[in-house]
Amino acid sequence: MKMYYEDDVDASIVADKTIAVMGYGSQGRGQSRNMADSGLNVIIGLRKDGSSWQKAVDDGMNVMTVEEAAEKADIIHILLPDETQEKVYAEQIAPYVESGNTISFSHGYNIHFGLIEPPEDVNIIMFAPKGPGSRVRQTYKEGFGIPGLVAIERDATGDALQIALGLAKAVGLTRAGVIETTFKEETETDLFGEQAVLCGGLTGLIKAGFETLVEAGYQPEIAYFETCHEVKLIVDDIYENGFGGMWKDVSNTAEYGGLTRRDMVITEEAKKGMKEILGQIQDGTFKKQFADENATDAANLKEMRAAEEKEDIEVVGKRLRIACGLQDEE
Secondary structure, eight states: EEEOOOGGGGGGTTTTEEEEEOOOSSSHHHHHHHHHHOOOOOEEEEETTTTTHHHHHHHHHHHEHHHHHHOOOOOEEOOOOOOHHHHIIIIIIIIGGOOOOOEESSOOOOHTSSSSSOTTTSSSEEEEEEHHHHHHHHHHTTTTOOOEEEEEEEEESOHHHHHHHHHHHTTTTGGGGGEEOHHHHHHHHHHIIIIITTHHHOOOOOHHHHHHHHHOOOOHHHHHHHITTEEEEEEHHHHHHHHHHHHHHSOEEEEEHHHHHHHSSSSSHHHHHHHHHHHHTTTTHHHHHHHHHHHHTSSHHHHHHHHHHHHHHHHHHHHHHHHHTTSOOO
């Protein structure tokens, strides 16, 4: 494992570059503001009538259209949603890319799957915070940062890694540490983590636990507390102290019960499912399904979102969060 920290990186390599950040969502806002506060020349590329334009202006950022930003930039950092990057790049960015430019990402999806193919004479790099944009900004302001990844797909100028590390440092990632990886590894492991564990696996586990208790006759509010509300407490403990630290913090009853029963839930069948998920990521099945979904204006995804909102655990959870002051009433 190769890891870079503050003293390993000379950020002067990007000091005289114009960096165009395309997009101003969670990552775009957090990363661009950190880069600007680190003294870099940052411009924001957005749709003129887009919802983020005024927000970026109010934040004091230098805002212009995607085309204008691409034409001025030495480094084009694309932080748009995965499903829109291919079209925006082809129509609004590619015409302005020049030899020696750097095309940068925080997720390797569109490069790894060949949806974006920059010219041979430009760098293709990635620096990726391992956390949401709000945390990227918050920890930077606190004088620290969150860990990140760095990868080079193409080094056309001979200093692509130094450029990627310089940008990572400006965002605050080298304060916590940056691990070198590849576009392939980042893309496939990121998708797998989201689908099998962090988003798909975790919500499926919580939902199944909630339904098991409710179907057995327990109050849904109590079931919600036991299977959903307390997840954050345990995850925070694992995040800060690992499994061992978490086991020390819970009761002996919880530790013994967890260690002797977890394999009854996450069985070999569950692992087979995880391997199938990984296989579909690796062989392009997921990429094709996601492309087909977007070709229908995400009709199936919108239907699933609507159904999710009606799930008992969502209805009960919202009521409890409002009652406990954790969520505002709409």
